[in-house]
Amino acid sequence: MEMPQARTVSGLLIEQAERYGDIEALVGAGQRYTYASLWQRVRAFAKGLSTLGIGRGSRVAILMGNEPEWIIADLAICTLGGTMVAVNTWVTTRELAYILKHSDADGLVFADRFLKYDYVAMLGEIEPFAENVPRLKTLIHHGARGYGDSIPFDEIFERGRDVPDSVIDDAVAASLPDDIVYLLYTSGSTSTPKGVQIQNYGLIENMWALGNRMHVVPGDRLWLAVSLYWGLGCENALFNLLTHAGCVVLQSAFEPGEALRLIEEERCTLFYGTANMAQAMVEHPDFANRDTSSLRSGGTVGSPDQIARVIQLGAKEICHIYGLTETYGNCNVSDGRLDPPDKRHASVGRPLEGVVQRIVDRDTGEPVRTGEVGEVQVKRFVMCGYYKDEEKNREAYTEDGWFRTGDLGFYDEDGYLYFRGRIKExxxxxxxxxxxxxxxxxxxxxxxxxxxxxxxxxxxxxxxxxxxxxxxxxxxxxxxxxxxxxxxxxxxxxxxxxxxxxxxxxxxxxxxxxxxxxxxxxxxxxxxx
Missing domain, CATH: 3.30.300.30 (ANL, C-terminal domain)
Incomplete structure (x- = not known):
């Protein structure tokens, strides 16, 4: 494959629709889209959003499970030059209010509920909006129930029906590789969540390198139950497949029996998930009667023994991933096909193409020797800073511009990285x-x-x-x-x-x-x- 020429999300969608228009791009909830029809759908939704005043500089949050509407809304927001704000589906009312306010969200696209979470009820608890989330003006709901004067998701397409093509064409032309298209919030287990700013070009260049390390080709099909709001979902998985003309097969929420059915019936070739997911599938009563032999590669994290569970499921070329949301989800990935067996899962692989990385002594800041443990620092690909948090930005970067991951590791003589835990641990x-x-x-x-x-x-x-x-x-x-x-x-x-x-x-x-x-x-x- 040739690397896409586009360095913006909208440019990538147009390019792939032209090159691979008939190849399936997205499957989920009974819906199927080729690269051509996905771009048409995204473009139509973007037209509707434009009638609500959403455009360049707008910030629109998404809160729902793994539905095609999540991806359509995401790509439409980026197409208009806006910033998509991903919200954790397990969010509490307090966390939702914080993210909507901190991100300066103009709009929210939300499901009425997900599993045990009632998002409509949460929005009621956040009132009054004028005081608690003052920038929030536009609500779009997916599902049976809305909140207040929220607009049904499908109505957005109707609102954009008479919008001229020039509105989208102009937005595409105005998009720049350095534009911030994603605002992803860290889990915030020890403090308030931090908003990680992600740019157009990194989503394409880094995920192109990721897919190459996994040997992804046009027509590959990825089973995805990992939540889209997570960097592993909307950074790694989505743009890995979009840059390589593969198909994302969505599972709304993980359930092992349903996962086995999807992998078999959709002939998924790539696994994205945790070892615990693989274990649950292998131990499920349906496993013996399901054919998961189509699986080949993909990405996971864990010890060699944990990764062995994924291999047992069928993904014999599974790759070991290392990275943070701040480093575009991954910066090191092992090659499950070509790396030596003793390094394939014990290490997290070499840095991806284009990644600039070093390991330094935590006290002196000087590079350490081969085999010596130090802090992993990255200069490319790295977020362009935390949103509205200069204090954390000063803490996160060295004086010469390297991002401090807070992770410990060492390189072996062949340049493979071995993760050795968090500094704080x-x-x-x-x-x-x-x-x-x-x-x-x-x-x-x-x-x-x-x-x-x-x-x-x-x-x-x-x-x-x-x-x-x-x-x-x-x-x-x-x-x-x-x-x-x-x-x-x-x-x-x-x-x-x-x-x-x-x-x-x-x-x-x-x-x-x-x-x-x-x-x-x-x-x-x-x-x-």
């Missing part, structure tokens, strides 16, 4: 720093241990001691004494866990994006006392 016990990832790696090499998470547990004498949260393999009962004996032969004394907690995987505390909530793991030891 470093444990200081008896005055000595311990990286949790090193201890976790040794624990998960012990037979009978499925997963292990190492955290600092408050201690009156040592400030912190090392605690190990262990998830045993089904049907096994790990022996704490045997575990300690083995670790003593492999770890320095100060790295040894002094507290153990054995739990089932379902009892792990999770964030709203489905990640393990490490800041809550120490609480498990208190409850075990």
């Amino acid at each position: 470093m444990i200081k016990t008896g005055g000595i720093n311990v990286a949790p990832a090193e201890v976790e790696e040794r624990l998960m090499a012990i037979p009978g241990i499925k997963l292990a998470y190492v955290v600092g547990v408050p201690d009156a004498v040592r400030d912190e001691v090392i605690g190990a949260v262990i998830i045993p393999e089904p049907g096994t009962t790990p022996d704490q004494t045997a575990i300690s004996t083995r670790l003593k032969a492999e770890l320095a004394a100060y790295k040894m866990p002094r507290r153990y907690c054995f739990i089932a995987e379902r009892d792990l505390p999770l964030t709203t994006t489905g990640k393990v909530h490490k800041t809550k793991l120490p609480d498990l030891f208190a409850s075990a006392d």
Whole structure:
């Protein structure tokens, strides 16, 4: 394939509609769009939005599950030169009010509900809008119920029916590669969420490189139950497929039986999700009767043992992804087809083409030697800053313009990156720093241990001691004494866990994006006392 020439979202849609018009681009909720019909649909919705005063500089939030309408609204907002604000589907009323106000959202496209969340009721709790979300003027609802004078989603197409083509053509012509098209909010587990500003060109260039690392080709089909609001969804997955003329097959919300059906019936070739999702599918009663052999590649995160679950599902060329929302969702990705087997999943791969990255000593800022752990810093591709937060921007960048990821890692002699945890997760016990990832790696090499998470547990004498949260393999009962004996032969004394907690995987505390909530793991030891 040739890399798309376009460096704007709207330009990419036009180019792909011309080059691959008959190839399917989007499937979900009974709807099917080719690249040609998707652009027509996006263009028609953008015309309708323009009648509501939405255009260049507008900020429109989206709050709904993985529906085709999410993607259509997203691409239409970008086409008009606006900024799409993605809202977590698990949002609370307080968080929704904060994001709508902080983002200066002019409009909101929302579903009436998603799973147990009633968004119509939430909007009622945010009132009065004039005081709590003063910029919010336009509401568009998808579903049976609206709120106030909100406009039904399908009515937007009718409103744009008489809008001349020149309105969209002018908006496309005015779009620039450096325009901010996405505002994605971090989970905010320890403070208020931060608004990550994403530009046109990075969505195309970085995701082109991502798709190449995964060997994506026109006609590939991606199963996607990962939430679109998450960077892994609307950054990585969507633009990986759009730049390579692939098809996104949406699942509104993850359910393993339905996931198996979609993968089989749609002949999905790419998996995007977590190891837990794969495990749930493999363990589902329908797995034995479903054909998932069409799966080939895709992206996931986790330990080699966790990634093995995805391979068991059928994606034998699965790639290991590393990145942050701030680095366009990914900056390092392993090659599940060509990388050496010993590096393919143990590392997170080499930097993608175009990525500028370094590892430095946290104290001196000097580059570290091969094999030495330091902070991962990125200069390209990186967000153009947090929205309306100069203090956090000063903290996030070095004086010479490198983004501080806050992650620890090292390069091997071949340039592969090995992730070694978050700086904030470093444990200081008896005055000595311990990286949790090193201890976790040794624990998960012990037979009978499925997963292990190492955290600092408050201690009156040592400030912190090392605690190990262990998830045993089904049907096994790990022996704490045997575990300690083995670790003593492999770890320095100060790295040894002094507290153990054995739990089932379902009892792990999770964030709203489905990640393990490490800041809550120490609480498990208190409850075990």
